[in-house]
Amino acid sequence: MYEPLYKSLYRIRRVEEEVARIYPTDKLKSPVHLSIGQEAVAAAMCAPLDRHDIVFGTYRSHATYLAKGGDLKAMLAEMYGKGTGCTKGKGGSMHLIDIDAGVMGASAVVGTTIANAVGYAYSVKLKKQSTIVMSFFGDGASEEGVFAESLNFAVLKKLPIIFVCENNGYAIHTHQTKRQGLPDICGRARAAGLPAELIEDNDILTMHERATAAVNALREGTATGPAFFECKTYRWKEHVGPGEDFKLGFRSKSEAQPWIENDQVKRVAALVPAVARKQIEAAVEAEIQEAVAFAENSEFPDLSELTTDVFHTVSTPAAIQKAA
């Protein structure tokens, strides 16, 4: 169990470090919201999911995308704006998607995908599929009306969805306590009728265990509705971009220090036998090198791509007639 978890964690960390390293070259003409420090949440929560299960994310979704098995080449090429990117250079880093891996996309408008995930789960239930939907969002998103409205509907319809609030304590530079009169997100989920669990300290093993239990309960039918997790974590880097933001003065390096010392990548590394660890690391490094080269060597999209995809080609008038 530790080895796949470590592979997932290490891969996310190293990809994002690589993104941060390349960023100053101006090759990634794209905003990047790194999740360095927060990898444990995506890695642990996605671990019990199958490939056909579905995740919805946010602009800070590199970790979710990778943890769910999203294609690294397509991700990096997207950030380079290349035609081989996962959205052909149209969406950029804030809208990563990999349908084959069950990554259903991400939004730059906070909170929007919470409801979209609920709608997906409604379809799953209607079609009596075994799919589980997982919705990732930040602590800030819980302040949007759509959060309360979505939770209520998910409970009302007993939908197979797991909500994961990645609480890194901040929305950009503003602490949770400056935005929430009662900073208790789990409490609000409970008030909507959800079983809600708070997991402290970015603790990957607890998250993994609890996520596995929740996923199994939905699969086995012992749970008949949504579940909610609030996972406390910490962002090491600035809100957007590759640097740090301690000099801005809204938070201190000493606040970050315990989180950095409690690095879950190191923690899980220590649980993996040295030989296996080396193998995992070598494989990830090779994959990253290959993906960076792929992104760099790929072509920009053809200019004709500008006007494609505005409407989905399947929905041509002819196709619509045929469907009817």
Place this chain on the structure above:
Amino acid sequence: METTLCIDQYTPHKSASSGAAVASPKPERTLSYVDAVREATDQEMDRDASVILFGLDVDDPKAIQGTTRGLVEKYGPERVFGTPLSEDAMTGVAIGAALAGLRPIHVHIRMDFLMLSMNQLVNVAAKSSYMYGGKVKVPLVVRSMIGKSWGQGAQHSQGLYSFFMHVPGLKVVAPTTPYDAKGCLIAAIRDDNPVMYVEHRILHFQKGPVPEKLYTVNPGKARITSPGDDVTLVGISYMQLECLRAQRYLDDVGVSAEVIDPIWLAPLDIDTIVESVRKTGRLVVVDNGWTSCGASAEIVAQVTERLQGVRDVRVQRLGFAPVTCPTSPPLEAEFYPDSRRIAAVCNDLVHGKSQNWYPDERPELKDLEFKGPF
């Protein structure tokens, strides 16, 4: 060179209609757009204790590009505060506060996020005065920003002001220069009606003359920013700069463009534009948004309605490509009209057919490029 473009807007010229704002005398001081917005807010908050300022991150270290810098220190956290991520409710809160006599300025770092505020803006703010028979007023300013470049993409780049132009009861302003940024914001704050105040992130970097005193640039007055005879070139928000650059390119081929900045989109000073087109017979409107049902469509329609049967007029609209804004740099470059394309379109319109002329880029007329991260 950007400064030159802006200063040129204040060289004295004759206003086409008596209603148009006449150029102001050249002031001594140069400010950035950001500082002009900040100063207008500061001076109005100082003058009028009922002005309050709030929105996501107005009190954070980056202070909305600097436009709100120092204000929480000066006026305290009761009059200046960051909000939860709750655009819908906070817009309703702003309206309620306005009904009670405050003059809220509600700030959004992206215009795209206003989509969460639509119900309150369209169904309540815009309608209260009318549906309550004039018994209440909603003196509200909603500031929002349009992004461009650096892969800001689908949801961080939209110029959606035409949505608001559509609705009676809302005023809409999109100032281009630091001078107008200050004057329009003061006018908006003093207005007893809801005003949508639209800023473009690229314009934030512009510098230009701004008087220190309080002054207003009033609703419903356009400005002729560069006089000409052959074609009327209307540029909205950031596209005003591209039009002024296009006018320089057109000089090279002997085409004289009259450039107009509408400044206020609602109420719109159509008279100034109509008078110009009556002279030139040609109208190109360049918008910082899509053309379909957009501000450019409205301007062209109003001008044609006014001049049909009076003057033969040729018209052309330019705006975003009719697609979602892509992030890949070459696609994004194709998405936006730029000065050279505008110049080529004007030249063709003047000559009535394709001239196959596309100017070589002049380095001093190059667009500013926004550098990430944002």
